Amino acid sequence: MNIRVYYEDTDVGGVVYHSNYLNFCERARSQLFFDAGRSPILSDGHFVAKHIEADYIKSAKFGDVVEVKTALLQSRNASFTLLQEIYRDLERLFTMKIELVYINFEGNIAKIPDSDREFLATTLQ
Incomplete structure (x- = not known):
């Protein structure tokens, strides 16, 4: 997915503020x-974040167009782990591993429904 960096995404120096990389992902x-x-x-x-590991490699700046790439690393009964990377052209700027857990509407961890697990597996190849 391509995202344009707007002024609201940056600090006073025009560099993307660190938490906005998480928002882009x-x-x-x-x-x-x-x-x-x-x-x-x-x-x-729905899914909630359980664990995040993030590396900030280079800065994106105001006006840049960045691409967020997402890949499935691991799938379990109630969670899955993704690798998300942000690029400017061919230059990697940010990388993150995120574990997402499925929570039912009662607020309990639950097994991901089979149809949704299949969707994730085919969409995030």
Whole structure:
């Protein structure tokens, strides 16, 4: 997914503020569902972040167009782990591993429904 860096994404020096890289990745994860005509909020629950490892390699700046790439690293019964990387052209700027856990609407960790697990596996190859 391509994202344009706007002034609101940057600090006073025109450099993307560190937390906005997480926002860009979140937007890309949601867009995967929207592109398939689905919602990231599933019929019986939704995903929440459990663990994040992030590396800031180089800075994106005001006006840049960056690309967020997302790949499935691991899938379990109630969670999955993604690798998300942000690039400017061919230059990697940011990388993140994120573990997302499925939570039902009662607030409990639950097994990811099979149809949603299949969607994730095919969409995040």
